[in-house]
Amino acid sequence: MLSIGERTVRLAISKGAGEAEAFLSWGAGTSVDIEGGRISYPSQGSASGISIRLLCKKRAGFAYCTHEDMLGNAIEMALEISRIGKESAFHFPPKARYRRPRGTFDEKITALTPDEAIRFSHEMISSARSVSPGIKVSGGGVDFGRSESAIVNSTGVEIWDRGTMISAGASVNLKGRTVSTGFDQSSSRVMKMDFGGIGERAARMAVDSRNPVSTETARRAVIFSPEAVAALLGSVTVPSLYGEVVGRGQSVYTGKLGQQVTSPGIGFSDDGLFPDGLGTSASDDEGVPSQRTVLIEKGVLRAFLYDVHSAVKMGAETTGSAGRSSYRVPPETGSRNFIVEGRLLDRCKLISDVKEGLLVHEVLGAHTASSVSGDFSVSAPLLFRIKDGELGKPLKPVMLSGNIPELLKNVTGLGSDRKQNPGYGGAIVTGSIRAENVMVTG
Amino acid sequence: MEKAVKEGVDYCDLRTERRHGVSLEFKDGELHEAIPGDEKGLCVRILMKGAWGIASTNDLSAGGIDRALSSALRLARAMAARQKRGDASKLAPIRPEKKRVVWKTKIDPHSISLEEKYSYLSRISRAVQAAPSVRSVTARYFDGTRTMELLSSEGTDVSFELTRSLADVSMVVKSDKGILSNRATIGGTAGWELHDAEKLSGKGVEAARVALAMLAGRTAPSGRFPVVADPVLTGVFAHEAVGHATEGDIIVSGDSCLEGKLGKRIAAPMLSLFDDPTIPGAFGSFPYDDEGLRGRRKALIEKGVLRNLILDRESAARLELEPNGGARAESYGARPLVRMSNTAIAPGEFSPGEIFEGIKLGIYAIGTRGGQVDTAKGSFQFSCREAYLIETGEVTSPLKGLALSGRILETLKEVDAIGRDFRVEDPGYCGKGQTVPVGDGGPHIRIHSAFVGGG
Numbered sequence: 001m002l003s004i005g006e007r008t009v010r011l012a013i014s015k016g017a018g019e020a021e022a023f024l025s026w027g028a029g030t031s032v033d034i035e036g037g038r039i040s041y042p043s044q045g046s047a048s049g050i051s052i053r054l055l056c057k058k059r060a061g062f063a064y065c066t067h068e069d070m071l072g073n074a075i076e077m078a079l080e081i082s083r084i085g086k087e088s089a090f091h092f093p094p095k096a097r098y099r100r101p102r103g104t105f106d107e108k109i110t111a112l113t114p115d116e117a118i119r120f121s122h123e124m125i126s127s128a129r130s131v132s133p134g135i136k137v138s139g140g141g142v143d144f145g146r147s148e149s150a151i152v153n154s155t156g157v158e159i160w161d162r163g164t165m166i167s168a169g170a171s172v173n174l175k176g177r178t179v180s181t182g183f184d185q186s187s188s189r190v191m192k193m194d195f196g197g198i199g200e201r202a203a204r205m206a207v208d209s210r211n212p213v214s215t216e217t218a219r220r221a222v223i224f225s226p227e228a229v230a231a232l233l234g235s236v237t238v239p240s241l242y243g244e245v246v247g248r249g250q251s252v253y254t255g256k257l258g259q260q261v262t263s264p265g266i267g268f269s270d271d272g273l274f275p276d277g278l279g280t281s282a283s284d285d286e287g288v289p290s291q292r293t294v295l296i297e298k299g300v301l302r303a304f305l306y307d308v309h310s311a312v313k314m315g316a317e318t319t320g321s322a323g324r325s326s327y328r329v330p331p332e333t334g335s336r337n338f339i340v341e342g343r344l345l346d347r348c349k350l351i352s353d354v355k356e357g358l359l360v361h362e363v364l365g366a367h368t369a370s371s372v373s374g375d376f377s378v379s380a381p382l383l384f385r386i387k388d389g390e391l392g393k394p395l396k397p398v399m400l401s402g403n404i405p406e407l408l409k410n411v412t413g414l415g416s417d418r419k420q421n422p423g424y425g426g427a428i429v430t431g432s433i434r435a436e437n438v439m440v441t442g
Numbered sequence: 443m444e445k446a447v448k449e450g451v452d453y454c455d456l457r458t459e460r461r462h463g464v465s466l467e468f469k470d471g472e473l474h475e476a477i478p479g480d481e482k483g484l485c486v487r488i489l490m491k492g493a494w495g496i497a498s499t500n501d502l503s504a505g506g507i508d509r510a511l512s513s514a515l516r517l518a519r520a521m522a523a524r525q526k527r528g529d530a531s532k533l534a535p536i537r538p539e540k541k542r543v544v545w546k547t548k549i550d551p552h553s554i555s556l557e558e559k560y561s562y563l564s565r566i567s568r569a570v571q572a573a574p575s576v577r578s579v580t581a582r583y584f585d586g587t588r589t590m591e592l593l594s595s596e597g598t599d600v601s602f603e604l605t606r607s608l609a610d611v612s613m614v615v616k617s618d619k620g621i622l623s624n625r626a627t628i629g630g631t632a633g634w635e636l637h638d639a640e641k642l643s644g645k646g647v648e649a650a651r652v653a654l655a656m657l658a659g660r661t662a663p664s665g666r667f668p669v670v671a672d673p674v675l676t677g678v679f680a681h682e683a684v685g686h687a688t689e690g691d692i693i694v695s696g697d698s699c700l701e702g703k704l705g706k707r708i709a710a711p712m713l714s715l716f717d718d719p720t721i722p723g724a725f726g727s728f729p730y731d732d733e734g735l736r737g738r739r740k741a742l743i744e745k746g747v748l749r750n751l752i753l754d755r756e757s758a759a760r761l762e763l764e765p766n767g768g769a770r771a772e773s774y775g776a777r778p779l780v781r782m783s784n785t786a787i788a789p790g791e792f793s794p795g796e797i798f799e800g801i802k803l804g805i806y807a808i809g810t811r812g813g814q815v816d817t818a819k820g821s822f823q824f825s826c827r828e829a830y831l832i833e834t835g836e837v838t839s840p841l842k843g844l845a846l847s848g849r850i851l852e853t854l855k856e857v858d859a860i861g862r863d864f865r866v867e868d869p870g871y872c873g874k875g876q877t878v879p880v881g882d883g884g885p886h887i888r889i890h891s892a893f894v895g896g897g
Contacts (some may be wrong), residue, residue, distance in 0.1 A: 030517075036695035038529040042517040043496035045775050047483070063478050066500050081476045084560045114520045122524075138695040138818065173696060173818045181818050217664055248470060248578045250614045250621070330475060364814040365823035365845065372614055372623040377845035377895045379823035381816045397821045399664065399847050399895030441664040441895045 001026070002160050004068055005152030008052060012075050013154060017054035017061075017082075021092050021153035023285065024050050025327045029145025032117040034170065037136050039121045042114045049327035052078050053092075059085040062330045090312050093288045095156025101290070103276035108191035109164035110146050117142045120195045124170045127199030132174065135203045140170035140183075142195075149285075157287035165189055165278065167422065170199050174206040180394070181382065182206035183362070185227070187422045189276050205361060209382055209394035215442040221357035221412075222400065222438040223350055223386070230421030230428040231366035232376065233338070236404040238424060239371040241268070241295050242321075242333040244310035252374050252405045256301050262408035264299035266433075267341040272320055279336030279426015286322040286331050293319040298342075307333050323425040337420075340430035344416035350434045352389040353413065358440065359384045359391060363400065377401040399441040410436045446488060447595050449515055453489040453533055455594040457732060458482070458502075459774040463551065463586030463605075468563040470578050471571065476556065479586070483774030488514040492530025493521035498775045534758035534765040536735060538597040543729040545604040547633025551585035554634050559583055562639050566611050569643035573650040577616040583609040585633065590732070598734035606631050606725065606879060608869050611646040615653040622842070624653035624827060629869030630723045630881075652828050659840030662829055662896030668804035669846065669892040670797055670832065673865045677882030678810040678824050680715050680785045681872065683850045685882075687817045688717075688742050688750075689780040690757025690768065699820030699850055703748050709854035711746040712790055715884075719767070719783035725869035726785075726880035728770070732778035735767035742785075743854075754780045772876035782872060787884035790860025797859045797888050804832040805894055807844060815850075823847040841896070848893045856892065861885035 005022040012020035028046035032039055051064035052074055061082030065074040125137045144166035152158050169185035182205030184198045224232070240251040247254075253261060272290025274280050283289055286308060294302050306314065307322035310333050323334025351359065361382040369376035380400050385392040415432030446454035462480040466473065483500035484507065495518025497510040551559075563581040571579045585607040592600045608629030614621055626645035630636055671679060686692060687700045700708065709715075719727045719737035728737050733755055740750045751761070754769035757780060769778035798806075806829065813824025829844035830837045866883030 035691060036697075038526075039524075040521070040529070040531060041494050041496060041777060042521050043498070043777060044513045044517060045498040047498075047500045047775055049481075049500070062476065066481060066483075077478045081478065081556065084473060084476065084556050086472050114517050115524070118520065118524050136696050138697040171697075175696075179699070179818055179820075181816070248614075249616065250578055250623070252621075328479060328481070329477060364816060364821070364847075365812070365825060368811040368813060368823075368825040368845070370623060370811070372621050373843075375843040377823075377825055377843055379814070379816075379821060379845075379847040381819050381821050397819070397847070397849075399823070399845065399893065401664065401843065401845070401895045439664065439896075441893070 001148060001150035002152060002158060005150050008050060008071055009152050009154050011071060012052060012054050015075050016079060017056050019092050019154045020052065020054040021151065021286065022050060022052055023151050023324065023327060025147065025149045027145060027147035029143055030114055030117055031141060031143030032121050033141040034121055034125065034137050034139060036138055037125065039118055042117065051327040053330055054078050054082065056082040058087040060088065060090060061085065064327050088312065090309055092153040092155045093157060093286060093308055093318065096289050098159055098282040098289050099273060100282055101273050101280045104163040104189045104280050106164050106190040109144050109166055112144055120168060123195040124168060124199035127196040128170060128172050128203040131200055131203035132207050134174050135172050135206060137170050137172050142168045151283065151287040153287060159283045159287050161282045163189060163281065166191065166193060168193060168195055168198055170202045172202045172206050174210065176210055178211060180206045180209040187278055187420055189278065212394040212396045215385060215395045215398060217441045219437045220440050221354045221434060221436050223357065223359045223432050223434045225361045225432055226417060226419050226421055226430050228360050228363045229430045229433045230423065231363050232404060234423050234428050235366045235369050236371050236374050236376065238335050238338055241304050243304035243306040243314050243316055244333060246304050247314040250372050253301055259301055260299050261301045262296055262299045263411040265342050266299065266408060266411045266414060267297045268295045269293060269339050269341060270295060270305055270321065270335045270337065271339055272336040274337035274339065277337035277427060278420050278422055284320040284322040285324040288318050288320040288322060291320045305333055305335060307331055325425065334425040336426040338428045340414060342414045344414050344431060347415045347417050347432055350413045350415050350432060351386055351391055354386045355388060357386040359386055374404040376404055401439045407435045407438065412436055443593055443595055446511060451488050451490045451595065453595055455487050455592060456484060457774065458484045458591045460589040461586050463584060465584035466559055466563055466582065468567045468581040471567055473560060484510065485771065485774050485777065486510050486514045487777065488518045489531060489533065490518040491522040492532065493518050493525050494531055495521060496777045531756055532759040533755040536755065536765060538594065539734060539736065540599040543602040545631065545729065547605045547635065549634035551605065551607055551634045562637060565639040566643045566646060570611050570613050570646035570650060573647045575615045575617050575654050576650050577614045577621065579611060579613045581611045592734045594734060600730050600734040602729045604631055604728065605633050607633060607636060609637055609642055611642060613646065613650050615650055615657065617654060617657050619657040622653045622657050624649040627869060630725050630867065631727045632723045655840045656828060656842045659842040662841040662844035662894065664895050666891045667894050668801050669889045669894065670804065670806045671887050672808040673863065673883050673885060674809045674868050675807050675826055676787050676884035676887050677868060678813050680787050680884055681782060681882045682813040682815045682824055683822045683853060684715055684742065685717065685782045685785045686815050687850060688752050690751050690753035690761060691780045692817050693751060694757050694760045697818040699817060700748060706748060707746050708748045708851060709743050709746045710857045712860055713743060713746055713854065713857050714741065714788040715743040716741050716788060717752055717782050717785045721784050721866060724784040724866055724881035726783040728783065731767040731769045732771045733769040735765060737767050737783065740766050752780055752782060754778060770878050772878055776876045779874060779876060781874065781878050782880050784866055784881035786866050786882060787860065787887060789862055789864040789885045792859045792861050794861060794886060797861055797886055798832060799835040801832045801835055805844065806830045806832050806837050807846065820850040821847065822850055843896055845895050846892050847895065853889060853892060856890040857887055858890045859888035861887065
């Protein structure tokens with residue numbers, strides 16, 4: 001891959017580019033779906049591509065193709081695009097040294113067969129059904145794969161990396177007087193999965209949330225599950241910490257560096273080298289070595305995330321946060337492993353401190369929240385009452401609304417039930433979070 | 443195909459796709475990104491002894507196709523060996539078609555230079571940036587021609603070519619009340635003829651004005667209120683609250699609150715709702731689905747009664763219904779799933795005045811930022827772009843951060859007025875593991891009592 005990359009960069013320079021970069025990626029994966037209690041649709045897919053970025057007379061151009069023999073055309077296209085662009089001070093990052101992360105490639109995953117994917121799915125289903133015979137695993141599945149990437153540029157970057165990943169999930173329903181549902185999901189870079197556990201947790205959630213009762217409209221303490229936290233932070237907080245967004249005045253954190261912006265009990269960092277992290281790799285997607293960036297420390301805003309392009313624009317330094325969702329697009333700022341930090345409490349302790357509140361497992365509509373204002377208004381379809389420190393009855397769906405930055409100021413507890421929640425180019429690593437005074441509409 | 447048939451498959455199809463076009467993004471007055479795309483790939487589906495095997499690749503050499511076929515066969519065999527009898531997949535029978543369709547654009551976007559597309563976005567960007575209190579502007583454009591070819595072991599030989607394009611301008615406005623973003627979009631299954639800088643600039647400037655008005659608004663109340671939804675919000679309601687629950691695969695999985703309700707009254711008698719891929723120029727339209735069935739209008743709800751579902755061949759077989767062309771795949775790398783196309787509530791009898799009168803205290807909700815649904819529990823949520831209080835039939839104060847949620851089956855019965863107007867031009871994307879372009883719309887509708895939450 002590196003040699004194709006080198007040839008690509010040389011070809012681009014020979015065709016008139018001042019600087020050039022080749023990003024190559026290859027991936028192959030296998031997946032099996034569960035639908036209506038049945039295992040089906042075993043699929044295998046593979047795709048590879050080469051993308052080119054170049055600078056011609058300080059103007060940027062981009063193109064991609066899927067085979068080496070189409071490179072000439074792609075480079076011509078990128079050069080044509082560079083002619084309509086504006087001059088900028090952007091340069092590709094320089095040669096660097098990389099730390100090889102641990103736990104991102106597992107031979108055991110590359111050796112998995114479709115038969116095993118089917119067997120793992122069976123495990124999830126039988127485990128769910130053993131909790132209660134009425135449980136139906138209506139959706140979910142298993143998927144695993146491997147990927148390789150290489151980045152070569154004309155300023156000396158040359159890095160090749162590879163990784164594996166496996167994910168499994170189950171959503172279940174239980175029909176009784178009302179329909180109750182449950183879900184659980186797990187993802188890992190290495191073969192360290194508990195399929196039975198996934199099925200069991202999903203089924204327990206459905207069993208425990210039968211026959212929900214109504215609740216009134218009020219402001220309450222809410223404990224958000226790791227999945228609900230990831231949905232809200234991923235849509236609102238993560239993008240509001242991207243340097244370019246901040247610099248363009250589109251973030252609530254614009255102009256607030258050094259200030260107390262959340263409760264002192266919570267902090268965030270983004271770590272491209274987090275052990276076994278879903279977003280972990282030796283470098284970012286333009287060859288800048290991965291690093292850990294502390295964004296909010298004990299409530300004080302310390303830093304933002306940048307890739308080279310946004311760093312140049314905003315007069316900052318890259319934090320190794322260039323991400324590409326595929327070879328089809330140029331890099332943009334993206335968090336890798338976004339980690340919620342602070343003193344962690346057992347979830348039982350989080351619950352036992354609540355006099356009157358809710359435990360929310362899932363939120364619908366987090367993606368409709370505004371990352372600009374931080375305002376959100378979501379539906380919570382799976383939740384339980386907490387009264388006098390004890391988990392109580394399941395509740396009928398409510399609406400939760402408010403403003404995420406404000407909610408973060410009212411965080412009074414972080415759970416030790418940490419998990420990696422996939423999304424947005426990597427993971428949001430968090431446990432449950434308890435916040436006070438959340439508007440609940442029942 | 444011959445090779446697959448020799449291996450003794452029950453069914454095999456080969457779908458080849460090519461997508462090419464360009465996308466451009468302008469941020470704060472300068473070209474941020476220009477991405478030319480041209481990609482081809484294929485997906486092989488094999489059904490053997492009632493078990494599926496699916497493989498995809500973008501290596502279209504003879505070797506690449508062969509490897510994909512071998513993968514699919516291997517997967518199907520592994521699946522068949524472990525499958526329980528009752529679980530076998532079947533496909534509802536169809537009459538295989540041989541057809542070539544080209545949906546031509548009036549102005550082929552591939553004939554328009556990059557410079558011209560650049561200057562389109564540049565003009566829109568400048569116009570919106572000049573509007574009051576606008577802090578930053580992002581303008582995007584994309585066009586893409588999709589060529590799909592499907593061959594099957596039953597003799598289907600269908601190919602089509604269509605072009606979609608979309609432009610949108612989003613802006614952030616800032617006042618002493620805070621910051622808020624909004625956007626305006628133009629798009630459809632159409633070419634450059636859709637794109638007029640004046641038109642989108644105008645919509646963009648209006649969107650900026652609306653955002654400023656919303657910032658100055660009071661926080662939306664929380665509770666139950668009569669709600670009048672504009673056509674865009676009506677469309678999202680049709681899509682989220684009904685569309686997903688009528689998808690055949692969701693019904694078969696036991697994950698839909700509409701299971702077993704065909705032929706039953708599920709909505710107010712005045713309400714009819716359909717899904718239609720034949721609407722000319724609408725963003726979600728297509729001539730054939732990704733199993734080679736001709737796209738056709740499906741009357742999902744007719745006068746309050748659930749009449750049809752959206753089906754692919756497999757869900758049609760399981761539910762013992764006629765397949766109706768609802769299978770769509772995001773790309774060559776994905777298998778077709780049951781998806782919506784253009785989903786809308788049919789126009790009714792009420793004039794605009796009649797819809798608002800009689801509301802002592804209610805909400806007028808306009809546009810959407812998107813939504814989500816839990817089809818099993820039958821609950822939905824979606825947020826709107828713009829909202830106002832209705833007091834004694836008059837539209838009054840702006841309200842910010844409004845979202846609606848509710849129970850599908852309750853809310854459908856609460857619709858008590860449907861307008862005579864109708865629009866389905868608004869492009870959108872639907873995610874369900876795979877993202878596909880969709881359209882939605884309808885008239886203004888009034889919901890007697892809906893659950894509303896403020897930001």
